[in-house]
Amino acid sequence: MKYGIVLDAGSSHTSVYVYNWPAEKENDTGVVQQVEVCKVDGPGISSYSKDVEKAGLSLQDCMNTAKQVIPKKEHRDTPVYLGATAGMRLLSLDNNKIADKVLLSVEKSLRLYPFDFQGCRIITGQEEGAYGWISINYMLGNFKQSSSWMPFQQTSTETSGALDLGGASTQITFEPTDSINESPENFMLFRLYGKTYNVYTHSFLCYGKDQALRLRLANDVKNAGSTNLQNPCFNPGYVKNMSAVDLYGSPCTAKYKLFSSSFILITGTGDYHQCQQNLQDMFNKTECPYSRCSFNRIFQPELSGNFGAFSAFYFVMNFLNLTSEKDLSKVKETLKEFCSESWQQVKEKFPDIKEKYLSEYCFSGTYILTLLEMGYGFTSENWGNINFLRKIKGSDAAWTLGYMLNLTNMIPAELPSSPPLSHASYVGLMVLFSFLLASVVFIGWLYFWKPRCLQKGII
Numbered sequence: 453m454k455y456g457i458v459l460d461a462g463s464s465h466t467s468v469y470v471y472n473w474p475a476e477k478e479n480d481t482g483v484v485q486q487v488e489v490c491k492v493d494g495p496g497i498s499s500y501s502k503d504v505e506k507a508g509l510s511l512q513d514c515m516n517t518a519k520q521v522i523p524k525k526e527h528r529d530t531p532v533y534l535g536a537t538a539g540m541r542l543l544s545l546d547n548n549k550i551a552d553k554v555l556l557s558v559e560k561s562l563r564l565y566p567f568d569f570q571g572c573r574i575i576t577g578q579e580e581g582a583y584g585w586i587s588i589n590y591m592l593g594n595f596k597q598s599s600s601w602m603p604f605q606q607t608s609t610e611t612s613g614a615l616d617l618g619g620a621s622t623q624i625t626f627e628p629t630d631s632i633n634e635s636p637e638n639f640m641l642f643r644l645y646g647k648t649y650n651v652y653t654h655s656f657l658c659y660g661k662d663q664a665l666r667l668r669l670a671n672d673v674k675n676a677g678s679t680n681l682q683n684p685c686f687n688p689g690y691v692k693n694m695s696a697v698d699l700y701g702s703p704c705t706a707k708y709k710l711f712s713s714s715f716i717l718i719t720g721t722g723d724y725h726q727c728q729q730n731l732q733d734m735f736n737k738t739e740c741p742y743s744r745c746s747f748n749r750i751f752q753p754e755l756s757g758n759f760g761a762f763s764a765f766y767f768v769m770n771f772l773n774l775t776s777e778k779d780l781s782k783v784k785e786t787l788k789e790f791c792s793e794s795w796q797q798v799k800e801k802f803p804d805i806k807e808k809y810l811s812e813y814c815f816s817g818t819y820i821l822t823l824l825e826m827g828y829g830f831t832s833e834n835w836g837n838i839n840f841l842r843k844i845k846g847s848d849a850a851w852t853l854g855y856m857l858n859l860t861n862m863i864p865a866e867l868p869s870s871p872p873l874s875h876a877s878y879v880g881l882m883v884l885f886s887f888l889l890a891s892v893v894f895i896g897w898l899y900f901w902k903p904r905c906l907q908k909g910i911i
């Protein structure tokens with residue numbers, strides 16, 4: 453077995469994924485399995501900007517877990533990759549030098565392990581989208597290995613789109629059916645197993661669910677001209693004092709800071725319709741420099757095919773028991789009901805769920821619906837094409853697998869040159885030909901030699 457480690461350094465936390473695969477089948481589809489995922493306790497590495505040494509130290513426990521999971525003799529040959537996503541993208545926008553220091557601290561820590569360290573970097577939003585798409589299609593077995601010597605074998609399998617909702621950014625990636633490409637920066641061309649894929653992808657920075665909430669609240673404070681907010685996206689009776697540092701301390705919201713007040717008081721009113729109306733403002737649909745757009749002047753081709761929706765799309769819809777609900781109006785009814793429940797009731801019903809998540813499910817659910825409907829253009833007709841999923845065949849749906857497959861060259865551009873026959877067919881044919889040859893020799897012997905002997909015997 454071979455092993456690989458990928459660290460997903462997200463905005464809200466870091467996860468350490470350990471994958472393995474049989475060495476002799478490296479280029480086959482679907483052979484890579486996730487054997488372990490360890491979530492690092494505490495926030496994402498971007499939160500250690502004031503104490504950079506701690507960013508590296510925070511990974512210790514999960515890296516030790518990886519050390520135990522992977523057999524000792526494989527340690528030296530196991531590559532380790534770290535990809536940082538939107539949290540670090542935001543930090544580097546804010547202060548590039550600090551972002552570099554955080555990455556250096558992490559690198560220093562990772563080099564202490566007996567693995568083959570391959571690098572730490574901030575991946576682009578486009579890469580995050582594209583690797584998520586590769587991951588889920590690889591796991592679903594959509595990159596069919598067809599062989600050109602079998603003309604009737606099906607060579608094209610439809611791919612599934614990927615919808616990823618993080619804390620700080622969100623990605624949409626799919627293979628459009630039309631070939632309109634008005635915005636080349638939104639397209640990536642892949643040649644995988646002998647087939648070319650022209651994939652549309654876009655990552656919206658600040659539209660992950662944590663940053664979107666801050667963006668909305670910062671706008672609300674600005675519009676209301678007050679730091680005392682009545683908010684329809686929180687359950688009635690919910691009251692929160694949010695620190696201004698927390699609200700405005702990100703490049704997504706910094707420009708909205710108006711007041712010198714150090715706290716913002718939020719009081720929930722729990723009204724799904726008002727919440728949705730309020731969130732719609734975040735999606736600018738009025739200006740579009742292309743023939744079609746999603747929002748905020750970003751090109752998006754017509755939606756096509758099925759979509760796998762993972763990360764926070766799954767966490768939130770799973771909590772609301774809506775992952776298999778194909779009727780959009782029922783989804784809205786459930787959300788409406790949940791939002792109107794009093795905070796006291798909600799807390800009593802779900803005592804084991806982290807208060808931070810629980811208090812935000814009304815906002816998060818409504819945000820997901822608004823992003824999918826208003827933002828990307830899903831309707832009641834194609835809502836059923838979205839599959840909210842966490843794992844596929846035992847592996848988490850995440851960009852990490854696609855990242856590793858790409859960096860280890862495990863998805864060949866062309867089909868591996870396979871012999872036209874499998875080993876078993878080859879042996880079978882050899883046996884058959886040997887038998888035929890033996891039969892011909894035997895018949896020849898009977899015809900040319902034995903009859904004469906027999907004739908002699910008769911005389």
Ligand SMILES: Nc1ncnc2c1ncn2[C@@H]1O[C@H](COP(=O)(O)OP(=O)(O)OP(=O)(O)O)[C@@H](O)[C@H]1O
Nearest residue numbers: 462463464537538539618619620621660763764767
């Ligand atoms: N059980 C849960 N319920 C609700 N929200 C959750 C749950 N678990 C994680 N989250 C939240 O879901 C969001 C997405 O988490 P994820 O780890 O995928 O994103 P990330 O890597 O932090 O984000 P980004 O890619 O934007 O850097 C985060 O805001 C996280 O806090």
